[in-house]
Amino acid sequence: MNLRFSHIYVEKQVKNEKYVKEVLSKFPKAEVIEINHYKDRFNPYYQSFRAQRQAQALILAKKEVPFIYEASELIQKQDKNFFYTTPMLNCIYDCHYCFLQGMYPSSNLVLFVNFEDFFEEVERVYKNLGNMFLSISYDTDILAVENLFGVAEIWADFVKNKDIKLELRTKAVNVDGFEYQENIVFAFSLSPEIIIEKYEKYTPKLDARIKAIKKVINKGFRPVIVFDPIIKVKDYKKVYKKFIEKVFSEIDYKDIESIVYGTFRMNSTQFKAIKKELLSDIYYYPYSVKNGIVEYKDKEEIIKFIESLLPNIKKFKV
Amino acid sequence: MVGIVCAYLKEAKPLIEYFGLKKRNDKFLIYENEKISLIISGQGKLNSAVATTFLLSTREISHIINFGIAGSSEYKIGEIFLVNKINDNLFPDILISHPFRESEIICFDEVVTGGNYKLVDMESEGFFKAAVKFLKSHQIHLIKVVSDNLVCFRPSDEFMKNLISSHLENIKKYINLLKENKKIDLSIAEEIAKKYHLSFSQKEQLKNRIMYYLLNNIKLPKIDFEKTNRKNDFRRIMNEFKI
Numbered sequence: 422m423n424l425r426f427s428h429i430y431v432e433k434q435v436k437n438e439k440y441v442k443e444v445l446s447k448f449p450k451a452e453v454i455e456i457n458h459y460k461d462r463f464n465p466y467y468q469s470f471r472a473q474r475q476a477q478a479l480i481l482a483k484k485e486v487p488f489i490y491e492a493s494e495l496i497q498k499q500d501k502n503f504f505y506t507t508p509m510l511n512c513i514y515d516c517h518y519c520f521l522q523g524m525y526p527s528s529n530l531v532l533f534v535n536f537e538d539f540f541e542e543v544e545r546v547y548k549n550l551g552n553m554f555l556s557i558s559y560d561t562d563i564l565a566v567e568n569l570f571g572v573a574e575i576w577a578d579f580v581k582n583k584d585i586k587l588e589l590r591t592k593a594v595n596v597d598g599f600e601y602q603e604n605i606v607f608a609f610s611l612s613p614e615i616i617i618e619k620y621e622k623y624t625p626k627l628d629a630r631i632k633a634i635k636k637v638i639n640k641g642f643r644p645v646i647v648f649d650p651i652i653k654v655k656d657y658k659k660v661y662k663k664f665i666e667k668v669f670s671e672i673d674y675k676d677i678e679s680i681v682y683g684t685f686r687m688n689s690t691q692f693k694a695i696k697k698e699l700l701s702d703i704y705y706y707p708y709s710v711k712n713g714i715v716e717y718k719d720k721e722e723i724i725k726f727i728e729s730l731l732p733n734i735k736k737f738k739v
Numbered sequence: 740m741v742g743i744v745c746a747y748l749k750e751a752k753p754l755i756e757y758f759g760l761k762k763r764n765d766k767f768l769i770y771e772n773e774k775i776s777l778i779i780s781g782q783g784k785l786n787s788a789v790a791t792t793f794l795l796s797t798r799e800i801s802h803i804i805n806f807g808i809a810g811s812s813e814y815k816i817g818e819i820f821l822v823n824k825i826n827d828n829l830f831p832d833i834l835i836s837h838p839f840r841e842s843e844i845i846c847f848d849e850v851v852t853g854g855n856y857k858l859v860d861m862e863s864e865g866f867f868k869a870a871v872k873f874l875k876s877h878q879i880h881l882i883k884v885v886s887d888n889l890v891c892f893r894p895s896d897e898f899m900k901n902l903i904s905s906h907l908e909n910i911k912k913y914i915n916l917l918k919e920n921k922k923i924d925l926s927i928a929e930e931i932a933k934k935y936h937l938s939f940s941q942k943e944q945l946k947n948r949i950m951y952y953l954l955n956n957i958k959l960p961k962i963d964f965e966k967t968n969r970k971n972d973f974r975r976i977m978n979e980f981k982i
């Protein structure tokens with residue numbers, strides 16, 4: 422039995438906020454524990470990221486500076502003035518290949534509730550630049566918890582009538598609440614069903630994700646499709662050929678803004694940290710390690726093969 | 740095995756009897772069977788930390804419990820709690836569904852005889868701080884029974900027995916929920932490495948490959964070359980373990 426959110430930790434400074442009370446009212450059975458600062462709960466070294474996944478706790482907190490980050494060169498940029506922000510730390514999904522496992526001492530979900538502070542900072546930076554591309558689901562899946570926390574909707578409201586493109590990268594499928602808005606970019610991550618089943622725990626099935634893509638297209642959005650990470654499973658060529666053919670037989674590629682794709686890769690420090698706790702064959706494959714990055718030895722060949730399957734639209738290799 | 744740290748023999752006695760633990764000759768007062776090892780620490784943070792450290796460095800322990808009495812101005816005498824916060828900043832991880840109520844606790848250096856506190860004791864902080872040097876926070880547990888409403892008193896053996904005995908079944912249930920860490924058997928890698936004189940790094944590569952096979956439910960090949968050849972054996976072995 423998974424006991425997600427059986428424990429909710431609330432910073433004293435936010436406990437009386439309306440939004441916090443609303444969130445708490447959704448979990449009447451949860452044990453609510455007051456804390457001084459979310460880092461007291463989140464940072465201790467003696468936690469087990471993996472074990473905590475059995476009963477992921479929720480931490481409601483106030484974020485401090487910085488509120489947004491400029492995307493580094495390592496991150497593929499689909500647009501100029503690319504920024505990302507972290508309205509939440511960690512994710513309710515549990516993908517074997519997720520680098521968060523190697524980045525944070527805890528897998529508990531930290532939700533920042535001081536939206537106004539984020540908005541103020543975004544407003545300041547964006548006014549200087551004239552426009553902005555802002556990903557709010559870069560290292561989490563914010564849509565996955567939309568029904569509980571409504572974070573994407575709050576941001577979508579904020580960017581209305583502003584020259585800010587808001588990217589929602591997701592594996593989730595709950596898109597019904599979104600009316601067409603020209604500056605929202607849905608980026609749907611897709612994987613072959615056998616990869617979803619084996620490595621993307623708790624995520625919706627491929628068919629459900631394709632259905633969600635069709636829904637947003639019908640509303641007028643032009644979504645991005647993300648094939649990342651591509652994983653070299655057994656007979657991967659057959660698997661990916663069938664998969665990509667299926668995707669573009671159901672979705673007209675002309676309705677797609679662009680495709681983002683890349684093979685599995687990871688910083689080797691994170692790789693080692695994850696391998697200590699997670700039992701997944703991903704961490705036992707014979708990769709090459711170059712400049713601190715773990716990746717497939719035949720990455721170029723895999724990429725070439727995938728490219729041969731993709732339709733002729735805007736593409737970004739990561 | 741599961742470790743239990745109690746400050747006093749009085750608190751421990753009902754557990755010792757219930758679980759049928761036998762006294763050991765050791766530097767501390769320790770009572771054990773194959774599954775449980777219980778140590779008497781004496782009063783206070785420092786004593787608790789020292790005993791916890793001793794137990795965790797001399798036994799293979801996968802979970803450790805601080806069991807004992809606590810004072811409270813809020814709860815009824817005899818109520819039992821699983822602790823979810825110590826002193827505002829220490830958090831045992833509670834990841835299983837359990838039969839207890841939960842509470843925070845404040846750990847003091849001296850006996851507390853007044854004020855408003857959910858739970859107070861004199862050991863929890865020392866116990867927890869020592870335990871995290873060995874275990875992760877989901878392997879560290881504190882179970883406290885309210886013995887008094889913040890008055891100074893000396894409980895008799897009889898009083899303790901009455902206080903604790905009705906909770907023994909739930910304590911046993913809780914201990915049964917605690918899981919040992921799973922270990923994957925890689926002795927086959929050791930055997931092959933020994934037989935073919937593999938280097939340390941070759942053995943590690945082989946272990947990775949065997950893990951890859953096991954996690955994919957692929958049948959392991961039988962490695963049994965008629966002639967060994969130091970230069971080529973590793974390559975030959977890895978050829979058998981193709982991906």
Ligand code: SF4
Pocket residue numbers: 511512513514515516518519520521560561562592
């Ligand atoms: S959906 Fe993304 S952020 Fe969430 S676990 Fe998977 S890879 Fe990590």
